[in-house]
Amino acid sequence: MTTEVPTRSELVHRASELTPLIQQHAAWAEENRRISDVVIDAIAAAGMFRLRTPARYGGYEADTRTLVEVAAQLGRADGSTSWAASVYWIPTWMACQFPDEVQDEVFSTPDVRICGTLSPTAMATPVDGGVVVNGKWGFISGAPHAHWQEIVAIQVGPHSEPMPVIALVPMSDLTVIDDWHTSGLKGTGSVSTVAHEVFIPQERIMPLPAILQGQGASTVNAQSPIYNAPLLPVASASSVGAVLGLGFAARDAFLQWLPDRKISYTTYESQSEAPLTHLQVSEASMKIDAAEFHAHRLASVVDAKCAQRSEWSIEERAKARADMGAVCKLVKDAVEILSSASGGSSIYSHVPMQRIWRDVQAINLHALMHPDTNSELYGRVLCGKEPNTLYI
Template identity: 30%
Template sequence: MSAGDVAGEAGSVDPNGSGSDLRIDERVGAVLAEHAAWNEEHRRLSEPSLSALRDSGALRLLVPGRVGGDELTFADMVANVREAALCDGAAAWVLMVLVGHSWMIGSMSEDLQDEVYGADLDAIVPGSLAPVGSATECDGGWLVDGRWPFTSGAIWGDWFLLGSQVLEPGERPRLIHVVMPRADIGVDDNWYAIGLRGTGSCDVVAEQAFVPTHRMLDSGELLGARSPWSARHRTSLYHTPVLPGLSVHVAATALGLARAGLDDAADRFGVQDDRYMGTAKANRPGLHMRLAEANTEVRAAELLIADTVELLRQAAEGNDSKALRAHAKYQGTYAIELCRRALDQVANAAGGRALFDGSRLQQAFRDVTMASQHQVADLDTVGEAYGRTRLGMDPGAHPL
């Protein structure tokens, strides 16, 4: 029985909720798996991989319905990103980022939504949310300069969602997010990393790029789900708090990677011999215990993600609070950590050959390691915030 079989035992709770719209089917998955090695080698997503994601309709999952998108649910996002990660972590990560940004654009002006998606519902919107750019107000908008790292899928971008700050003498910086067309963006091909190598998460740069007012939103309104545009949709999706929501996006990728890695480990352990003992590796009691614990960690991550999706639904429908956000963000982050621990467990027991290049276990291990470095996966800081709320205290300065 594979790791995936254990994690999905009959009678267990469906972590995706009922009626998930699965776009990443067997056919799409086969294309993603076929091009995974090319993506790794060339440090970006291949055209066939991107076309498979586009043709599946997965890029439209959280695009607002008012512009013709599907405006589905976080459960649908989790299901599709997880399935993609079973086949290729890089493709899943890029899908996760693009779906996440289309969801965030639903909180920006309707003029911007129409501009981005009016001509192409599958518009590619990479970005970097950290406020590392600088913006100066001018007539009709802003002049923006900056270099933004970790812009996954940058080479394919049609539009870019980027964080910036407005520096005003004697005052704290005002944080804003802007959306810029590809014509205003340069890509620095500097993505060399231990994992998620095929995501093309390069730096992007802009110099004195003009951003009209309708392509900007204050970061507090965007990240805090307080935008006046959020309420102008047929569902409450765009009232979901962004930072806890993004932790679930990353967790969905980690979940699929962990499942893929554990399945590969179980297959390997079933046929490998212990060369020094002269017995089958599958007979090792210690190995049995590692697999049991790793599979339980992944199953716990599934259930935590499902529960977090429900918390976020409650927040979007009006039951929002700092305590709920801290709770949701911690659970999403802890799910990522559980997936990382699970792969660490089996990688340490798999033997040297299982960690050679070309091993699905090795690649999943590297990809989850890299995913766990995302800012939303900072377990210490979000743990402090959640722990404070459990004591009836304010969560502190950690962004929620």
């Protein structure tokens, strides 16, 4: 099955048309700690879950620049919604590295949603025909609405060295632990999941290093440029749009409130008259512009190298993570400026700025997005040292 593929501008327009609905349900998502079913259905109807799905299953095989721009539009409406959508794109891409018969099973569900993790917090014991997995994974964004989870476990056999493996598991085989009580990204439903004596057939298991290196087992997808790259640059480019959208959202929110705001206990009848405000808006906007540069550069490099099917150097991989970290830091700095300039009234729960601030803080704490970690890794490689991580 194939379908007509919308252009990037059409997909971005569809995302922007969802803004009123997403904003209407953003407070509900915060309170209930997951995206509203209404919003999930609307995003599915708009084709947002098909961006990384192969064309033969009705997907769009969108490039990463499209992911950045679509996620930025969604993030402009709500950070949690954009984050959840972005996270689905990454395990969906990873599923496309599996054998074609496995993909036939996974993508038989229309608008399939796959959540996942890269943390090997489970054990896999070899048995006839596959493995039995026991363990628990945290921070599984989008799990409440997912059909499958991509898991990582350490496989230990009697005659082999421990090896990290990645596998695809139906959500019905896992237990969901409702433990997502947080200060930021509250609406993402990033709960924990548990496997207890779960059997996984061998065809749905791959070595984690193969996925990290982009050495897929799919015959058909080997012909498609977007599925031929290492995981981390692809994941980095898939993630930054949501962060960039939060920067846009903060600026939108600040400027929307600005005409009616005074600066209390001063003679300024309008905050927009104050030179300090001019400096704050300018500085924040320049940081958002710089974040957009890094996001677009990252996506452009990923898309170009995929199209050329060229090898990635270690330095290029580290730089991809550094670009991602730069987006996170620059947007966080911009939101800090605009939040600080928004005054005491911005702490009310109905004011978007406080939620934007909390969401940006949460993203900057993510282990793979942390600006300092990514910057150190890039500098380490530039100084001629070996990376001190597999996730590059």
